[in-house]
Amino acid sequence: MTDSADIFEWPLRVYYEDTDAQGVVYYANYFRFLERARTEWLRSLGVDQRELMAVERRIFVVTKTEAEFLASARFNDELIVTARLDGLSRATFTIGQDIYVKDEARTHCVRSTVVAAYLDADNHRPKRVPPDFFSPS
Amino acid sequence: MTDSADIFEWPLRVYYEDTDAQGVVYYANYFRFLERARTEWLRSLGVDQRELMAVERRIFVVTKTEAEFLASARFNDELIVTARLDGLSRATFTIGQDIYVKDEARTHCVRSTVVAAYLDADNHRPKRVPPDFFSPS
Amino acid sequence: MTDSADIFEWPLRVYYEDTDAQGVVYYANYFRFLERARTEWLRSLGVDQRELMAVERRIFVVTKTEAEFLASARFNDELIVTARLDGLSRATFTIGQDIYVKDEARTHCVRSTVVAAYLDADNHRPKRVPPDFFSPS
Amino acid sequence: MTDSADIFEWPLRVYYEDTDAQGVVYYANYFRFLERARTEWLRSLGVDQRELMAVERRIFVVTKTEAEFLASARFNDELIVTARLDGLSRATFTIGQDIYVKDEARTHCVRSTVVAAYLDADNHRPKRVPPDFFSPS
Numbered sequence: 001m002t003d004s005a006d007i008f009e010w011p012l013r014v015y016y017e018d019t020d021a022q023g024v025v026y027y028a029n030y031f032r033f034l035e036r037a038r039t040e041w042l043r044s045l046g047v048d049q050r051e052l053m054a055v056e057r058r059i060f061v062v063t064k065t066e067a068e069f070l071a072s073a074r075f076n077d078e079l080i081v082t083a084r085l086d087g088l089s090r091a092t093f094t095i096g097q098d099i100y101v102k103d104e105a106r107t108h109c110v111r112s113t114v115v116a117a118y119l120d121a122d123n124h125r126p127k128r129v130p131p132d133f134f135s136p137s
Numbered sequence: 138m139t140d141s142a143d144i145f146e147w148p149l150r151v152y153y154e155d156t157d158a159q160g161v162v163y164y165a166n167y168f169r170f171l172e173r174a175r176t177e178w179l180r181s182l183g184v185d186q187r188e189l190m191a192v193e194r195r196i197f198v199v200t201k202t203e204a205e206f207l208a209s210a211r212f213n214d215e216l217i218v219t220a221r222l223d224g225l226s227r228a229t230f231t232i233g234q235d236i237y238v239k240d241e242a243r244t245h246c247v248r249s250t251v252v253a254a255y256l257d258a259d260n261h262r263p264k265r266v267p268p269d270f271f272s273p274s
Numbered sequence: 275m276t277d278s279a280d281i282f283e284w285p286l287r288v289y290y291e292d293t294d295a296q297g298v299v300y301y302a303n304y305f306r307f308l309e310r311a312r313t314e315w316l317r318s319l320g321v322d323q324r325e326l327m328a329v330e331r332r333i334f335v336v337t338k339t340e341a342e343f344l345a346s347a348r349f350n351d352e353l354i355v356t357a358r359l360d361g362l363s364r365a366t367f368t369i370g371q372d373i374y375v376k377d378e379a380r381t382h383c384v385r386s387t388v389v390a391a392y393l394d395a396d397n398h399r400p401k402r403v404p405p406d407f408f409s410p411s
Numbered sequence: 412m413t414d415s416a417d418i419f420e421w422p423l424r425v426y427y428e429d430t431d432a433q434g435v436v437y438y439a440n441y442f443r444f445l446e447r448a449r450t451e452w453l454r455s456l457g458v459d460q461r462e463l464m465a466v467e468r469r470i471f472v473v474t475k476t477e478a479e480f481l482a483s484a485r486f487n488d489e490l491i492v493t494a495r496l497d498g499l500s501r502a503t504f505t506i507g508q509d510i511y512v513k514d515e516a517r518t519h520c521v522r523s524t525v526v527a528a529y530l531d532a533d534n535h536r537p538k539r540v541p542p543d544f545f546s547p548s
Binding site: 022027028029031032035059061062063064065066067068069072121124 | 439440442476
Binding site: 150153154172176185186211212 | 424426427428443446447450459460461485486487
């Protein structure tokens with residue numbers, strides 16, 4: 001799991017909408033960036049969340065998150081947001097994520113951990129994560 | 138309709154989340170402010186949108202909007218957002234809205250018009266606006 | 275100006291952050307999409323807005339906008355956002371923009387016009403738009 | 412510090428802008444709610460952040476946060492967001508925050524901890540938190 005080949009990377013650009021009057025990215029917006037990368041990571045594993053909800057009535061819900069804000073990203077910065085599987089239990093999984101500025105120093109902006117649950121969309125009860133979910137063949 | 142007594146006013150505060158790196162409120166966020174005032178205006182008329190959707194399967198959808206940005210609001214400003222009925226047809230209504238800074242000059246930030254449709258939540262077909270909707274007894 | 279070659283197109287994906295409890299993209303968020311496309315369009319013309327602000331103290335500010343919401347975009351949709359120069363005066367320019375779903379029908383979601391002013395970042399006074407701004411050589 | 416009299420409470424309403432296509436408040440938006448309460452809590456202690464930045468060149472920056480999402484808030488819910496001082500060091504302070512639905516059960520939606528630093532706005536170096544900051548006389 002710690003093999004670098006297993007770390008998913010997603011690039012994105014900082015627009016005015018993401019910044020605030022302190023001149024940097026507003027802290028809550030990093031959580032939006034982190035979720036974009038998780039969504040694209042799942043897509044890269046063959047998981048289409050819209051179909052999953054519509055057909056199988058399964059959704060992912062964040063149950064816990066931690067984040068350290070190490071450096072500020074700014075308007076127009078290109079960022080790299082990562083995602084890697086750090087742990088998997090019956091109905092939840094833990095994802096380690098980082099955000100870097102795509103500059104020469106690869107400035108480390110955010111270090112984060114997210115715990116997500118796999119739920120029945122109708123009654124929000126935990127469901128077993130399919131065993132091959134994170135093992136694309 | 139143009140009687141000042143018919144103009145609904147809703148106060149709100151500008152937080153960091155609303156601003157951008159130019160130091161002022163990000164333009165798209167004024168549309169969020171305008172909708173908050175419309176929601177509270179409907180509530181003041183006895184319309185509970187959640188119940189309307191859950192029980193009667195009716196929703197409001199913005200179909201058209203115009204806005205002029207006359208002056209910038211800043212972090213920590215107290216704003217007044219207004220709403221007044223400017224027109225009503227069978228399935229749509231037109232709402233005039235303004236945003237002012239709550240200062241001595243009552244600085245005029247935004248002048249806007251919104252056209253909203255009253256729709257069936259299931260098939261998104263237009264439905265007749267109940268005639269007493271905007272006439273609280 | 276109306277030559278299709280002059281229409282800039284920018285693709286983007288709809289994430290959960292962009293949607294609301296009606297199951298579609300929240301109306302104010304289309305204005306964020308429109309600005310992303312304008313920013314990328316300017317970048318494609320060689321305009322770096324961050325440098326423009328830092329070095330030349332010039333900013334773009336939206337002074338007026340109109341939008342018609344023709345169809346709803348949904349979670350996971352891929353969108354195309356366009357931008358084209360519709361008019362240019364001494365200190366303002368008018369941009370026509372559209373948003374389509376990148377599906378076979380190329381569903382037309384939003385038709386919009388934006389008027390932007392070119393301002394001095396320090397005193398917000400209008401400045402002359404450089405004549406070669408929209409004519410990349 | 413744990414005296415209930417020291418727990419600040421701030422009410423707010425959930426609007427469409429805060430929700431997502433799962434029908435509940437989008438997880439990153441709880442962080443916006445938490446910051447609104449911190450801003451109002453500081454205001455209640457006599458701290459005007461805009462003046463603090465403009466005159467004394469001091470800003471608050473979130474350096475770390477944790478949140479558990481226990482239950483989902485929905486469109487139209489009235490929420491209570493709390494803030495209390497949990498710890499204070501030379502240049503940082505720790506704030507405990509909770510979000511409840513303002514219903515009979517006082518449903519507990521979010522439990523969170525935030526560490527904020529007090530910085531020089533120009534060079535982002537840590538500054539000593541004034542000793543009487545959290546002791547309104």
